[in-house]
Amino acid sequence: MPRPGFPxxxxxxxxxxxxxxxxxxxxxxxxxxxxxxxxxxxxxxxGVMHRRRLVWQCKACAxxxxxxxxxxxxxxxxxxxxxxxxxxLVATHHPGISAKQLQRQLGLSRYETAWLILHKLRRAMVAPxxxxxxxxxxxxxxxxxxxxxxxxxxxxxxxxxLVGAAIEVRGRGSGRLxxxxxxxxxxxxxxxxxxxxxxxxxxxxxxxxxxxNGLTKHGYDHRRRPQHTAEPGEQLLPRAHRAISNxxxxxxxxxxxxxxxxxxxxxxxxxxxxxxxGTPMAAFQTLLGxxxxxxxxxxxxxxxxxx
Numbered sequence: 001m002p003r004p005g006f007p008x009x010x011x012x013x014x015x016x017x018x019x020x021x022x023x024x025x026x027x028x029x030x031x032x033x034x035x036x037x038x039x040x041x042x043x044x045x046x047g048v049m050h051r052r053r054l055v056w057q058c059k060a061c062a063x064x065x066x067x068x069x070x071x072x073x074x075x076x077x078x079x080x081x082x083x084x085x086x087x088x089l090v091a092t093h094h095p096g097i098s099a100k101q102l103q104r105q106l107g108l109s110r111y112e113t114a115w116l117i118l119h120k121l122r123r124a125m126v127a128p129x130x131x132x133x134x135x136x137x138x139x140x141x142x143x144x145x146x147x148x149x150x151x152x153x154x155x156x157x158x159x160x161x162l163v164g165a166a167i168e169v170r171g172r173g174s175g176r177l178x179x180x181x182x183x184x185x186x187x188x189x190x191x192x193x194x195x196x197x198x199x200x201x202x203x204x205x206x207x208x209x210x211x212x213n214g215l216t217k218h219g220y221d222h223r224r225r226p227q228h229t230a231e232p233g234e235q236l237l238p239r240a241h242r243a244i245s246n247x248x249x250x251x252x253x254x255x256x257x258x259x260x261x262x263x264x265x266x267x268x269x270x271x272x273x274x275x276x277x278g279t280p281m282a283a284f285q286t287l288l289g290x291x292x293x294x295x296x297x298x299x300x301x302x303x304x305x306x307x
Contacts, residue, residue, distance in 0.1 A: 119265065165243055178271060
């Protein structure tokens with residue numbers, strides 16, 4: 001049995017998920033399209049427990065299974081309808097949405113609730129098993145942060161954060177994107193970034209920075225092009241530069257003042273939006289599906305206060 005489809009309009013979404021029961025049924029059908037099989041004994045006969053009707057108990061062995069287990073919704077008291085609307089707004093609001101905007105849209109009394117929901121959804125955006133970039137890729141690195149005086153050299157960063165960008169070449173257009181905070185621009189860091197994002201054997205285009213010189217040894221077809229070979233007005237890595245420019249505009253417009261400790265989460269959100277820019281409505285299903293592959297993040301994990 002196929003997984004349930006997704007509403008194609010906000011009106012359809014509102015009608016389809018108007019009750020907690022409708023949200024529960026959608027979750028059940030999404031997680032167990034062939035029907036629930038007990039993970040302990042394999043039995044298929046289960047009854048729903050009374051607690052918010054989220055827990056199912058096997059009638060053969062009494063093992064309990066929650067429909068929200070492993071998702072971003074597990075263990076919270078927030079109604080499923082709020083989670084569904086939050087996921088819908090995050091997935092379909094192209095510029096991105098701030099916690100303040102989410103609080104206002106959902107009518108939440110506490111800003112902290114909106115902030116926590118948003119960060120849990122963001123942490124569910126990265127699929128652990130996602131495929132590496134393939135065939136032909138542009139790789140570059142750049143700084144996020146304001147202008148600082150007294151720095152010499154293009155790769156001195158001061159308080160700014162160094163980020164690596166890798167993007168697939170698809171004709172004149174761009175394919176999938178990866179962004180990652182880097183400790184520095186040394187060869188070890190840049191080769192490690194390439195290995196984490198790009199499949200060996202791919203053609204990798206970079207500028208002339210010596211930190212990329214080790215790519216050939218690690219199985220890449222490295223196409224190095226120093227800056228001085230560019231024609232006036234030409235960009236050596238046009239897809240990477242376009243993605244970087246769009247990221248900076250997005251961060252400035254929606255997420256100002258992001259702390260360094262949360263920056264990777266925001267980079268992951270931008271990657272999620274870029275890679276699903278052609279199917280923003282279906283990204284809602286991806287959020288719920290990705291959530292099922294993660295253990296839910298706790299408040300302490302998100303705020304980095306865990307002991």
